[in-house]
Amino acid sequence: MSYSITExxxxxxxxxxxxxxxxxxxxxxxxxxxxATGFKSPSDSIAYPPxxxxxPTLEGYVNLFTTRTRQTAExxxxxxxxxxYQEIVAKYGMVIAGPSRFGERFLxxxxxxxxxxxxxxxxxxxAAYAFSRFKVPLKDDLLFFILSTRMMPPIAxxxxxxxxxxxxxxxxxxxxxxxxxxxxxxxxxxxxxKGFIDEIPREYEEAALIDGYTRFQAFRKxxxxxxxxxxxxxxxxxxxxxxxxxxxxxxxxxxNAQTAPPFIPTIIGVGGQDWPAxxxxxxxxxxxxxxxxxLLRKHLLRGITxxxxxx
Amino acid sequence: MQRTSxxxxxxxxxxxxARRLTGLSDRVIAWIFVAPTIFLLLAVNIFPLIWTxxxxxxxxRVNRPNEPVEFVGLRNYQRIxxxxxxxxxxxATAHFLFWTLALQIVIGFAxxxxxxxxxxxxxxxxxxxxxxxxxxxxxxxxxxxxxYQPQIGLFNYAVGFLTGADPSSFSMIADVRLAPWAIIIxxxxxxxxxxxxxxxxxxxxxxxxxxxxxxxxxxxxxRQFWTITIPMVxxxxxxxxxxxxxxxxxxxxxxxxxxGGGPGNTTELTSINLKREAFEKWRTGYSSAYAIILFVxxxxxxxxxxxxxxxxxxx
Numbered sequence: 001m002s003y004s005i006t007e008x009x010x011x012x013x014x015x016x017x018x019x020x021x022x023x024x025x026x027x028x029x030x031x032x033x034x035x036a037t038g039f040k041s042p043s044d045s046i047a048y049p050p051x052x053x054x055x056p057t058l059e060g061y062v063n064l065f066t067t068r069t070r071q072t073a074e075x076x077x078x079x080x081x082x083x084x085y086q087e088i089v090a091k092y093g094m095v096i097a098g099p100s101r102f103g104e105r106f107l108x109x110x111x112x113x114x115x116x117x118x119x120x121x122x123x124x125x126x127a128a129y130a131f132s133r134f135k136v137p138l139k140d141d142l143l144f145f146i147l148s149t150r151m152m153p154p155i156a157x158x159x160x161x162x163x164x165x166x167x168x169x170x171x172x173x174x175x176x177x178x179x180x181x182x183x184x185x186x187x188x189x190x191x192x193x194k195g196f197i198d199e200i201p202r203e204y205e206e207a208a209l210i211d212g213y214t215r216f217q218a219f220r221k222x223x224x225x226x227x228x229x230x231x232x233x234x235x236x237x238x239x240x241x242x243x244x245x246x247x248x249x250x251x252x253x254x255x256n257a258q259t260a261p262p263f264i265p266t267i268i269g270v271g272g273q274d275w276p277a278x279x280x281x282x283x284x285x286x287x288x289x290x291x292x293x294x295l296l297r298k299h300l301l302r303g304i305t306x307x308x309x310x311x
Numbered sequence: 312m313q314r315t316s317x318x319x320x321x322x323x324x325x326x327x328x329a330r331r332l333t334g335l336s337d338r339v340i341a342w343i344f345v346a347p348t349i350f351l352l353l354a355v356n357i358f359p360l361i362w363t364x365x366x367x368x369x370x371x372r373v374n375r376p377n378e379p380v381e382f383v384g385l386r387n388y389q390r391i392x393x394x395x396x397x398x399x400x401x402x403a404t405a406h407f408l409f410w411t412l413a414l415q416i417v418i419g420f421a422x423x424x425x426x427x428x429x430x431x432x433x434x435x436x437x438x439x440x441x442x443x444x445x446x447x448x449x450x451x452x453x454x455x456x457x458x459y460q461p462q463i464g465l466f467n468y469a470v471g472f473l474t475g476a477d478p479s480s481f482s483m484i485a486d487v488r489l490a491p492w493a494i495i496i497x498x499x500x501x502x503x504x505x506x507x508x509x510x511x512x513x514x515x516x517x518x519x520x521x522x523x524x525x526x527x528x529x530x531x532x533x534r535q536f537w538t539i540t541i542p543m544v545x546x547x548x549x550x551x552x553x554x555x556x557x558x559x560x561x562x563x564x565x566x567x568x569x570x571g572g573g574p575g576n577t578t579e580l581t582s583i584n585l586k587r588e589a590f591e592k593w594r595t596g597y598s599s600a601y602a603i604i605l606f607v608x609x610x611x612x613x614x615x616x617x618x619x620x621x622x623x624x625x626x
Binding site: 014017020021028030034037124142154157160179180240246260279290 | 605
């Protein structure tokens with residue numbers, strides 16, 4: 001490489017590297033602590049000073065997935081634990097009464113997350129294509145309108161949505177939450193996708209049209225494959241939003257369609273929150289996003305700045 | 312009139328061929344493609360907004376369905392704007408907004424500047440720094456209450472270790488003076504990476520040739536920083552501030568899990584206050600007016616800000 005006066009010197013790079021890594025380690029500490037606490041016993045989790053080294057146990061995970069009841073010593077002696085997880089709770093003089101609701105809540109998050117992502121990307125791609133290629137009347141106003149829907153505090157729209165859902169029988173249903181999250185995500189999806197589609201040269205479609213494709217065929221066979229990466233990274237953003245959303249979930253769902261974020265903070269043990277179980281739930285819930293982020297960093301990081309800088 | 316080449320080709324060919332060329336007319340396709348999005352946004356965003364406006368002039372309470380709903384005019388608005396408690400929450404929100412933005416700009420820009428030194432492995436470390444903003448604020452906020460526990464919490468222990476203070480002598484969440492900072496710290500931890508990424512995009516958009524020219528003119532590094540780097544990154548930075556500002560004005564999930572607005576109402580940001588009025592006290596009409604006031608505030612501030620931003624951009 002040729003010498004460049006604007007290239008930072010070796011010493012500069014080292015200094016910068018050390019500072020950034022130091023910040024990254026501090027940033028990471030709370031996340032490492034969540035994962036570690038999930039494998040601690042309740043007494044280790046509240047030890048002073050905080051324990052960095054401990055014997056890992058799956059108690060937190062067992063408590064996360066089960067409900068337990070206290071039993072007398074005679075009962076426990078008469079019914080010795082059969083499995084490793086029964087053994088863990090037997091140490092505390094308890095037996096497993098049944099599964100907890102965590103599994104259901106997690107499944108709800110998956111259904112609502114993927115459902116709304118699919119729908120917002122599907123509708124968003126169509127709208128973005130139209131905005132990118134056709135003369136839509138009042139285009140700029142519509143685009144601004146789409147963007148401005150994001151300025152509403154969720155609590156502000158939650159009041160009439162709560163009333164509307166109650167009227168339509170959508171409150172606490174998967175469908176209701178999917179539609180709601182789709183609407184919230186659509187604005188971002190349209191803006192991001194429009195940016196991606198704008199980048200695809202029009203000539204490709206025009207060539208296809210002259211070859212006898214209809215608009216639909218040209219859209220499906222020429223534009224969609226070209227926009228695939230953009231669609232995928234938009235989908236990830238929508239999925240992450242729906243996965244993390246809390247305000248609507250806590251206000252509009254309770255028994256049936258509640259997702260994991262409102263549920264995890266309510267995991268209660270003896271005398272307050274059962275921190276290893278909360279941490280176990282948080283780990284299972286957050287880890288997929290962390291892994292996703294690291295694996296797909298190129299597309300994600302581009303998407304964040306792209307979405308922001310475009311607007 | 313502007314026409315795409317396909318339209319010119321279509322116009323020049325006989326009608327039956329033209330129809331085969333374009334299938335449905337573009338106009339129809341455009342509407343088919345845009346309509347579902349517009350419909351959904353109207354149904355889930357605009358219709359509720361109009362409904363909120365209507366409710367804001369009434370004394371409706373959702374938990375008392377049998378009570379007659381009366382039109383009360385502007386009384387809700389008047390009560391909100393003269394309520395000292397609401398001004399207290401506005402103040403808490405302003406304090407939160409100011410400090411989160413200030414810290415995130417400074418740290419975010421510094422990090423972006425360092426990462427732009429292009430040391431080895433910088434993209435992996437960037438990703439690690441970005442992790443917190445990808446996570447669920449409610450779940451993470453809830454766990455931070457554990458880190459903030461006096462004595463057993465990691466945060467208190469770390470502060471004790473660094474400053475020599477007794478980790479059990481202070482409680483970030485229960486202390487009236489510390490609670491506002493407890494939420495600022497977590498928000499900064501979570502969202503600095505966002506500002507950093509946008510600054511990084513700004514820094515990377517500056518062509519190297521400008522620095523090379525400055526170098527030829529013997530401009531000092533310090534001068535280059537202030538006359539090239541800062542002005543070129545400023546529009547990006549302002550954009551980051553806009554997004555973070557809007558988001559933090561709406562802030563709900565993180566803070567509700569961290570402090571729930573307490574102790575007292577020291578961290579009761581407007582969204583939390585609004586939730587209390589709407590879904591705990593069930594003052595539907597009153598809270599609708601409150602929601603409208605908040606929306607108008609955000610919208611107004613954002614519009615003014617965007618005007619300023621465009622001025623900076625066009626400079």
